Amino acid sequence: TDKKDILALIEKAETTHELTKDEIVALLIDTEYEAEFFAAADRVRRMYVGDEVHLRGLIEFSNTCKQNCLYCGLRRDNKKVNRYRLGPETILDFATKAKSYGYRTVVLQSGEDEWFDVAAMVDIIKKIKELGLAITLSVGEKPREVYQAYRDAGADRYLLRIETTDKALYEKLDPGMSWDNRVKCLQDIKELGFELGTGSLVGIPGQTIESLADDVLFFKSMDADMIGVGPFIPNPDTPLAKEAGGTFELSTKVMAMTRLLLPDINIPATTAMESLNPQGRVLALQRGANVVMPNVTEGEYRQLYLLYPGKICINDTPAHCRSCITGKIQGIGRKVAETHGFRVKRA
Ligand code: SAM
Ligand code: SF4
Ligand code: FES
Structure with a gap:
């Protein structure tokens, strides 16, 4: 592809929001026209989606996982992890504090931990909803x-x-899991009326640029409402310890x-991006x-939810992170949104 073609492709993407796989690749x-x-x-x-930035308060409520994904520090075979679970009262307390920081959404994230059965999760969800939060x-793959x-x-x-649309690679890196079942889960989630979030790990061993292009086309075909993309960061306590990892x-x-x-969806500046680059989230927002x-x-749990080394904010308090991120957002002339930040379909 020569220079004029690259600029023409950028213009095509910007104006039509459609590209072929070869064009994405x-x-x-x-590298010449990255800017x-x-x-x-x-x-x-x-x-x-405008200049507003939506903040979602993340509660990492259990680092216990029955799965064994080769890239992840929380995998069940990693015996070095001190496993924890937050009780429902603690989760509700963190959600209440999230609200007090002005967050309109809480994200409940964990390993695949059966200890939180359906009744327990339903109870927690209902109580958090009473706070007026989204x-x-x-929490992983579940039956419909x-x-x-x-x-x-x-x-x-x-x-x-x-994680990756390369089915063979997915099943190699997530032993015992089925790529078809993961797609089925995504379809169920969409059909049930959730806003659907998915995304990929960039730089996992064996991944190609062609497969990353397939990932973006997959996001579009699923009509995803949110896409989180982040670099794979090798964890020394996993089988992928010696791999190169993805780049910022x-x-x-x-x-x-x-x-x-996918012009109108919500896209986070991910924690893993900032873990590789101290300006990572601000750059991602731009x-x-x-x-x-x-x-x-809060407390020691942050250190224990260690997916990869160098994870940011593990020694910081929620209040500190709140003012830190607000400063960064305002520092680039953007503003913190005050709405729940659902996708407004315009595409
Ligand atoms: N257990 C749930 C699941 O897998 O969907 C949710 C928690 S899991 C820790 C959230 C995400 O962390 C995964 O989807 C994966 O992309 C990411 N992750 C795991 N290990 C990582 C690593 N070494 N580097 C970057 N991201 C990682
Ligand atoms: Fe468990 Fe999720 Fe980590 Fe896989 S990525 S080991 S499912 S926490
Ligand atoms: Fe946690 Fe900046 S967001 S220290």
């Missing part, structure tokens, strides 16, 4: 009836990354491509992102 591998590419994603972000769940029960209890959104640049490129092709998920987990 050409833009992902180009123009990111600027186009930033314009699309501004035109479709709820995002990120379980998703239905969470939805009936009032949960608004669900995050379940596909490539993960923001995949994110910017997602903004260009390359297509419009959401940040500050941690509202």
